[in-house]
Amino acid sequence: MGEDGRKAHQWTADKLDFLEKYIPAFIKATKRATKRYYVDGFAGPGINEFEDGSKRRGSPLIALDQEEFTRFFFVEKDADAFQALQEKVAAHPNAGKVTLYNDDFNEVLPKILWQIEERSPTIFLLDPEGLELEWRSVQAIAQREKADLFILISASGVLRNLENEHAHQTLAAFFGDESWKAIDEHKKVGMDRYHAIVDLYLEKLESLGLTVAKRVITAHTSKKVKLHSLVFAAKNDVAIKIAEDVLKEFQLPPGKRDMPRLL
Numbered sequence: 001m002g003e004d005g006r007k008a009h010q011w012t013a014d015k016l017d018f019l020e021k022y023i024p025a026f027i028k029a030t031k032r033a034t035k036r037y038y039v040d041g042f043a044g045p046g047i048n049e050f051e052d053g054s055k056r057r058g059s060p061l062i063a064l065d066q067e068e069f070t071r072f073f074f075v076e077k078d079a080d081a082f083q084a085l086q087e088k089v090a091a092h093p094n095a096g097k098v099t100l101y102n103d104d105f106n107e108v109l110p111k112i113l114w115q116i117e118e119r120s121p122t123i124f125l126l127d128p129e130g131l132e133l134e135w136r137s138v139q140a141i142a143q144r145e146k147a148d149l150f151i152l153i154s155a156s157g158v159l160r161n162l163e164n165e166h167a168h169q170t171l172a173a174f175f176g177d178e179s180w181k182a183i184d185e186h187k188k189v190g191m192d193r194y195h196a197i198v199d200l201y202l203e204k205l206e207s208l209g210l211t212v213a214k215r216v217i218t219a220h221t222s223k224k225v226k227l228h229s230l231v232f233a234a235k236n237d238v239a240i241k242i243a244e245d246v247l248k249e250f251q252l253p254p255g256k257r258d259m260p261r262l263l
């Protein structure tokens with residue numbers, strides 16, 4: 001991490017561009033709701049620093065500009081990143097609507113869910129660096145009547161750890177079961193192991209009653225090694241349609257987006 005930001009790559013800019021388009025569309029689509037919420041489970045310090053030295057506000061601050069949200073919940077586990085975020089939030093005109101937690105998202109989620117009405121439209125941005133999002137958290141969110149979820153799946157993190165016994169507990173918490181042990185059996189025609197992992201996760205989301213957008217944004221290294229995929233899932237089809245429309249118009253440079261589902 002830099003002085004007050006986190007080192008970011010082009011992929012981060014793509015992700016933030018997507019969020020900047022999705023949030024206003026979500027607000028427009030939910031204009032009849034009396035309350036709406038934004039939860040950023042892995043919020044970061046609020047600033048991203050790019051390799052060329054430029055800076056860009058992170059997801060929590062992008063959301064915070066939208067005063068149509070009734071309340072915001074930001075969670076960040078790292079003490080330095082949390083402090084940086086806290087300072088940025090305090091300087092924002094909508095600071096009074098924010099609840100900040102310096103904690104593990106998986107531990108604090110029940111407290112957050114308790115404060116949000118079941119029927120209020122809510123965006124959950126779950127953007128960890130690796131395998132920190134536990135399946136029990138996804139399950140708890142999916143039990144709500146309304147939930148729009150953006151989830152970053154670190155499939156390269158799963159791949160790296162498949163043969164690492166020390167990480168098996170982490171994988172079990174990430175998937176909520178042992179399905180990852182049979183990942184090669186899950187491969188469908190044309191799928192590599194990376195895609196099989198994303199596909200397995202998407203199927204698991206569907207098993208919770210969520211609909212998953214067909215388009216998935218995948219980040220690659222400069223050598224075209226796949227890193228992680230941002231997926232969108234929701235309880236209602238209108239949200240899926242909005243996400244699909246944004247994803248369609250969201251033009252990434254060739255080769256930067258993958259659609260495992262469409263293989």
Ligand SMILES: C[S@@+](CC[C@H](N)C(=O)[O-])C[C@H]1O[C@@H](n2cnc3c(N)ncnc32)[C@H](O)[C@@H]1O
Binds near residue numbers: 048103106127
């Ligand atoms: C990829 S960054 C988030 C970037 C942010 N979405 C943005 O747009 O700027 C992930 C953050 O999650 C934090 N983190 C890691 N494990 C966590 C956990 N269990 N609970 C909450 N935050 C966590 C990390 O410290 C890091 O700052």
